[in-house]
Amino acid sequence: MLKIANHCHYHKAKAQQLIEGIKNYVIDAEVLLRIEDDSVALCTDLQQQTTCFTHSLLDPKLLARAIQKNQALIKACNNKKREIHSIIDLTAGWGRDSLILATHGQSVTMIEQNGLIYNCLNYLLSIAQHDSTQACFQNLNALNLNSLEYLNSEDYSMADCLYLDPMFPAHKSTALPSKDLQILQLMTTNLDIESLFEAALVRAKHRVVVKRPLHAPTLSNTKADIVYKEKTIRFDVYLTHNNVTV
DSSP: OOOEEEEEOOOOHHHHHHHHTTTOOOOOEEEEEEEOOOOOEEEEEEEEEEEEEEEEEOOOOHHHHHHOOOHHHHOOOOOOOOOOOEEEEETTTTTTHHHHHHTTTTTEEEOOOOOHHHHHHHHHHHHHHHHHHOGGGGEEEEEEEHHHHHHSSSTOOOOSSEEEEOOOOOSOOOOOOHHHHHHHHHHOOOHHHHHHHHHHHHHOOOOOEEEETOOOOOOSSSSOOOEESSSSSEEEEEETTTTOOO
């Protein structure tokens, strides 16, 4: 059951729009959504204790991270010709990777299938676009769609880059994922990520980028053309239409 606590004072119309979008959302777990003026918080019981995750696109730590230039994500979603301008994040989630890409000039469409997450993300984006003068927020938009259906629809306009960040696979370690990922996993069902990946290879103009744990297998038998690594994750890059510009 979803419970909603509205603490918003300055953006009441936007908060009401969020409430209207999620009031009929059905979930088996007990989840509390707290709506604030520039953030949302999701609280639920995990491992027999209450866990809360607060998210804002205006979080100073997130914005400070977004402006860092030497990130593997940015390298993976670009090329030497700097011809990648439009990106579709097919698994948007909380939108943080999309924000990083938008901060560096790309136009990013965030697609999120889950209704609750999408409405929260769209609320936070509308707040950021209203309250901030930073250009990155104007480079973002969000859609509540099934990504695979969208790629195969007439509405899809070929993007320079398609980005996938699928749920991390189970790991032998007993360490729990971060709070945001635990709550995300609680509320969402996995897309047919292999089919989505295969469709993306056909529908991306220049490249498909897949985020993976550092030592996880690739999504399919297709070998990545380029790999950018960080300490715990990597980005597999698949060049499309025989494009060899890297």
